[in-house]
Amino acid sequence: MTNWNHIFSTLIRQSRPAYWGNWGLNMQIKPGAVGIIDTTSGDFRRVGDLPEVKVIDYPASSTWNLMSEHVSRQESTVNLDGSAVDPETQTKIEAGLEVKWGMEKAGSLASEFSLSNESTIDETVILQNMDNLANMAASVNMGSKGNIAQGFGVITGVLWADSGLNIGSNEDKSNFSIKGSVSGINEMVGRATGKGSYISTTSDKSLNQHLWPAKSGSIAPTRVPIAYKFTSFDGRLKIPNWIMHLNSFKLVLINKPGCTYITKARLTYNTPEGPHEREVTISGGLTETFGDIPLNSEMLKLHITFKGMINDDPYDFHWDKPLGEWLTGQRHIEMSGVWPGMTKCDDRERK
Numbered sequence: 001m002t003n004w005n006h007i008f009s010t011l012i013r014q015s016r017p018a019y020w021g022n023w024g025l026n027m028q029i030k031p032g033a034v035g036i037i038d039t040t041s042g043d044f045r046r047v048g049d050l051p052e053v054k055v056i057d058y059p060a061s062s063t064w065n066l067m068s069e070h071v072s073r074q075e076s077t078v079n080l081d082g083s084a085v086d087p088e089t090q091t092k093i094e095a096g097l098e099v100k101w102g103m104e105k106a107g108s109l110a111s112e113f114s115l116s117n118e119s120t121i122d123e124t125v126i127l128q129n130m131d132n133l134a135n136m137a138a139s140v141n142m143g144s145k146g147n148i149a150q151g152f153g154v155i156t157g158v159l160w161a162d163s164g165l166n167i168g169s170n171e172d173k174s175n176f177s178i179k180g181s182v183s184g185i186n187e188m189v190g191r192a193t194g195k196g197s198y199i200s201t202t203s204d205k206s207l208n209q210h211l212w213p214a215k216s217g218s219i220a221p222t223r224v225p226i227a228y229k230f231t232s233f234d235g236r237l238k239i240p241n242w243i244m245h246l247n248s249f250k251l252v253l254i255n256k257p258g259c260t261y262i263t264k265a266r267l268t269y270n271t272p273e274g275p276h277e278r279e280v281t282i283s284g285g286l287t288e289t290f291g292d293i294p295l296n297s298e299m300l301k302l303h304i305t306f307k308g309m310i311n312d313d314p315y316d317f318h319w320d321k322p323l324g325e326w327l328t329g330q331r332h333i334e335m336s337g338v339w340p341g342m343t344k345c346d347d348r349e350r351k
Contacts, residue, residue, distance in 0.1 A: 073110070
């Protein structure tokens with residue numbers, strides 16, 4: 001069975017790296033909701049809510065348009081017989097718009113919505129409710145003795161839409177189309193603001209589809225969450241922007257093939273137990289790793305030196321709080337240069 005939310009989340013993270021997708025339009029997702037994320041499917045199960053959450057709303061661009069590979073899209077104007085009524089304007093629909101998606105391969109998807117806004121919470125409420133969260137985690141076997149397991153946590157941000165659709169193909173060579181008034185369809189796919197609508201849909205093979213509004217000829221009763229951010233925990237350690245299980249941090253130093261410089265790297269960081277320092281020398285074309293960096297590390301500083309005949313080329317990187325910034329737990333520093341020419345040192349993830 002196709003894991004649609006996993007595919008959806010992966011596609012979203014190409015532009016929004018810290019977000020989870022809400023493929024099935026689960027209405028339990030809201031700012032301050034407490035629950036569990038299944039890391040295999042990416043689905044969220046609500047357990048409860050944080051009390052007295054301060055929600056901050058921001059405007060969002062109206063357009064949300066994601067398509068995987070092997071998907072084509074066509075639009076055309078259509079003449080309608082006037083028997084249907086636009087639910088927003090209550091006028092008969094004479095001229096309409098039809099959008100068609102063709103999906104060449106099973107597992108292909110298209111997601112188009114009219115965004116309304118983005119919500120975040122003031123996260124100080126999380127630390128104020130740590131004991132309460134630990135008790136909720138223990139009640140669903142996601143923690144014990146006051147500690148919380150990764151995967152249990154709080155939704156800290158939600159991207160909302162007024163209307164739209166998620167369409168995924170369960171078979172090769174599938175087609176789906178939606179038809180309605182020009183304004184209603186444009187609002188459905190995010191090219192105009194407002195609550196979109198449609199009068200009919202057509203498909204020729206097995207599809208996984210989630211439309212908002214859920215019924216034709218109607219306006220959605222409320223906005224719908226389509227993506228969200230999540231804060232989890234490792235014991236009592238808060239992990240913002242959590243997207244996967246983390247054991248420790250890893251800093252990978254790549255002296256790229258063709259690089260003829262020898263580089264020296266010094267890493268320093270602080271933990272509650274005190275300061276730490278590590279050093280390594282890397283020959284051209286080789287890779288070295290600073291592994292097992294604790295999750296509670298802060299103030300990471302990396303100093304890299306390319307050794308020259310007379311002068312050295314220095315590069316410095318720093319991360320005040322990698323927790324929440326190193327989403328996958330890893331960072332890659334790429335080094336290149338041919339002696340005695342220019343050198344280069346890049347943070348791959350920041351690029």
